Amino acid sequence: MTYLNSLIFKLFKFKIEMSKIVKLSIRITIAKSFFIFSTLFLFSCEDNSNNEIGLYINEFLASNNSVYADEIGEYDDWVELYNSSSDPIDISGMYLADDLEDNLNIIPSSNEFSTIVPANGYLIIWFDKDQDQGPLHVGEKLSADGEGVFLYNAERVLIDSVTFGVQETDISMGRYPDGSDRWVKFTTPTPAKSNN
Numbered sequence: 001m002t003y004l005n006s007l008i009f010k011l012f013k014f015k016i017e018m019s020k021i022v023k024l025s026i027r028i029t030i031a032k033s034f035f036i037f038s039t040l041f042l043f044s045c046e047d048n049s050n051n052e053i054g055l056y057i058n059e060f061l062a063s064n065n066s067v068y069a070d071e072i073g074e075y076d077d078w079v080e081l082y083n084s085s086s087d088p089i090d091i092s093g094m095y096l097a098d099d100l101e102d103n104l105n106i107i108p109s110s111n112e113f114s115t116i117v118p119a120n121g122y123l124i125i126w127f128d129k130d131q132d133q134g135p136l137h138v139g140e141k142l143s144a145d146g147e148g149v150f151l152y153n154a155e156r157v158l159i160d161s162v163t164f165g166v167q168e169t170d171i172s173m174g175r176y177p178d179g180s181d182r183w184v185k186f187t188t189p190t191p192a193k194s195n196n
């Protein structure tokens with residue numbers, strides 16, 4: 001009888017311990033979900049990549065006051081592309097847009113090598129409506145109130161995109177590390193250089 005009582009007591013104790021573990025694991029799951037939600041909310045930046053060729057929208061600055069100037073000294077909005085593959089990618093014939101409602105802007109072909117994103121390298125595209133300044137100048141500007149960047153291949157298939165909320169002047173947003181799904185703010189932007 002004593003043995004039976006002791007067994008029942010042990011079983012009862014075991015049940016209490018198990019219920020504590022289950023409660024703790026529920027708490028951890030809730031905390032994790034909250035962390036993921038708050039991280040997404042904090043960055044207000046939605047990543048929609050479905051990228052097979054390894055070409056990424058890697059960083060952008062939608063309100064440029066003094067960070068990086070184009071060939072003629074204008075501090076315009078820019079987007080950094082990153083080629084994670086070991087082959088150069090020519091983006092001439094591809095399309096860019098800042099809004100899904102707008103027309104697509106084709107990157108014109110160039111006799112120079114300026115439209116080539118080097119293997120494991122970077123290329124800056126200017127969103128400045130200054131198409132007369134070269135093939136890397138798109139007929140759109142990025143809104144600091146929130147907008148997006150959409151990159152399509154020559155067959156008009158979306159290869160990468162990002163949508164973003166309100167942006168601060170001279171603070172860029174980029175993938176960290178390069179080509180990853182994680183978007184962070186950069187108080188020191190790294191145009192045409194690694195975000196890592």
Ligand SMILES: [Ca+2]
Binds near residue numbers: 076126133
């Ligand atoms: Ca310009």
Ligand SMILES: [Ca+2]
Binds near residue numbers: 098141143
């Ligand atoms: Ca715009």
Ligand SMILES: [Ca+2]
Binds near residue numbers: 058059080193195
């Ligand atoms: Ca960069």
